[in-house]
Amino acid sequence: SNKARKKQYCRTCDLFNHDDDNCPNIWRSYLLNKQPQQHSLKDVQLPVIYCYNCGDSTHFGDECKEARTSRVPNLSGSAFSGSNLPQQLR
Amino acid sequence: TPTSLYPWIKAHDHSKQKEIADWLTMEIKDFVSYISPSKEEIMARNSVVKTLKQQIKVCWPDAEAHVFGSFATDLYLPGSDIDMVVVSKNGDCENRHKLYQLSSFLRSKKLAKDIEVIAGAKVPIIKFVDPKTNIHLDISFERTNGLDAARRIRKWLETTAGLRELVLVVKQFLRSRKLNNVHVGGLGGYATIILCYHFIKMHPRVSTENMTASENLGTLLIEFFELYGRNFSFDNLVIAFDGKTDSPKYLKKYKYPSLIASRNPFALVVQDPDDPGNNITRSSYNLRDIKKSFGGAFQLLVDRCYYLHSASYKKRIGQSILGDIIKYKGKER
Ligand SMILES: [Zn+2]
Numbered sequence: 001s002n003k004a005r006k007k008q009y010c011r012t013c014d015l016f017n018h019d020d021d022n023c024p025n026i027w028r029s030y031l032l033n034k035q036p037q038q039h040s041l042k043d044v045q046l047p048v049i050y051c052y053n054c055g056d057s058t059h060f061g062d063e064c065k066e067a068r069t070s071r072v073p074n075l076s077g078s079a080f081s082g083s084n085l086p087q088q089l090r
Numbered sequence: 091t092p093t094s095l096y097p098w099i100k101a102h103d104h105s106k107q108k109e110i111a112d113w114l115t116m117e118i119k120d121f122v123s124y125i126s127p128s129k130e131e132i133m134a135r136n137s138v139v140k141t142l143k144q145q146i147k148v149c150w151p152d153a154e155a156h157v158f159g160s161f162a163t164d165l166y167l168p169g170s171d172i173d174m175v176v177v178s179k180n181g182d183c184e185n186r187h188k189l190y191q192l193s194s195f196l197r198s199k200k201l202a203k204d205i206e207v208i209a210g211a212k213v214p215i216i217k218f219v220d221p222k223t224n225i226h227l228d229i230s231f232e233r234t235n236g237l238d239a240a241r242r243i244r245k246w247l248e249t250t251a252g253l254r255e256l257v258l259v260v261k262q263f264l265r266s267r268k269l270n271n272v273h274v275g276g277l278g279g280y281a282t283i284i285l286c287y288h289f290i291k292m293h294p295r296v297s298t299e300n301m302t303a304s305e306n307l308g309t310l311l312i313e314f315f316e317l318y319g320r321n322f323s324f325d326n327l328v329i330a331f332d333g334k335t336d337s338p339k340y341l342k343k344y345k346y347p348s349l350i351a352s353r354n355p356f357a358l359v360v361q362d363p364d365d366p367g368n369n370i371t372r373s374s375y376n377l378r379d380i381k382k383s384f385g386g387a388f389q390l391l392v393d394r395c396y397y398l399h400s401a402s403y404k405k406r407i408g409q410s411i412l413g414d415i416i417k418y419k420g421k422e423r
């Protein structure tokens with residue numbers, strides 16, 4: 001119903017599968033290193049990319065297009081997502 | 091001293107932390123220092139090992155005794171066994187006659203009680219208890235794979251901040267759920283360490299040096315349970331390392347049929363970094379409960395974070411986040 005839907009809205013994520021008080025951003029917060037001035041993408045340490053669902057090394061599991069084998073749904077995203085890379089690598 | 095269910099939080103209150111993840115990071119560090127052995131315990135263990143090494147040399151002059159397992163990597167929990175291996179020039183120590191020779195030697199020197207000689211097993215061992223400290227010991231023979239593993243783990247620990255803490259928390263979690271015993275399908279120590287190390291090295295923010303694992307243990311612990319309890323495809327993938335660069339990777343199971351001895355597609359396969367044809371977790375057949383427990387730990391931890399995040403400061407005082415996933419009854423110290 002419309003009412004239940006309203007209850008399940010998170011303003012931080014703009015998602016309808018959890019509310020503000022159950023937002024992963026409450027615990028998924030990182031203490032980042034002080035980044036040295038990077039002049040080019042060459043100075044950046046490249047990520048290790050492997051998909052937790054299909055094993056491919058072109059994308060992370062959250063962005064996999066293959067059928068998901070785990071029966072537990074992933075509604076709000078996980079750590080293994082392209083959006084969890086440092087800004088300059090996304 | 092009184093015992094408590096969460097003895098590590100005594101006098102370490104982090105309820106005023108702004109970020110709930112920082113609170114959990116600090117609590118993990120408190121827990122690790124709580125379960126780390128005291129100076130006296132370390133000295134007692136070292137002296138047991140030293141005496142045994144010397145005396146085994148007396149019994150068999152051409153053999154050498156070494157420690158491996160959690161003792162050799164400093165990843166042991168209170169009450170853990172000590173694992174030793176005896177390696178000889180002739181390679182004949184596994185012989186039944188010699189096993190009984192060593193066991194009666196240890197008994198006569200009053201170095202062992204409750205001795206069990208398991209001579210007929212695939213890996214013959216002598217199990218016994220040190221009479222002075224009551225520490226349990228296992229001695230195996232002529233197998234050096236445990237020594238290779240210990241060397242590799244020590245190298246990982248030296249180069250990976252935060253690995254030791256994550257491993258100890260996950261080990262204690264598995265122990266509290268009775269899922270750490272490979273003889274009943276649980277996850278062994280080496281496999282637990284590999285899962286933790288593999289996860290840390292693959293993390294998008296650690297591999298890019300965007301953050302340091304030891305400063306983010308709280309979020310990383312939850313994300314470890316998130317990966318292996320909710321998302322990882324145990325059906326499709328093998329956990330592996332590149333033989334040359336030692337970097338973590340996944341292999342597709344269907345391409346490595348020789349590694350997959352089990353017909354069950356839902357089986358954990360971890361390739362042995364020192365022996366690519368060997369699956370370290372072939373005895374961990376209870377993957378269903380292991381995965382379920384990881385998923386449960388994820389849910390308990392995040393629910394606890396959500397609750398404490400919106401609770402009043404008064405309600406947060408003296409609370410534990412880890413307490414829901416680790417039951418550890420012990421003395422306050
Ligand atoms: Zn949200």
Ligand SMILES: [Zn+2]
Binds near residue numbers: 053
């Ligand atoms: Zn994929």
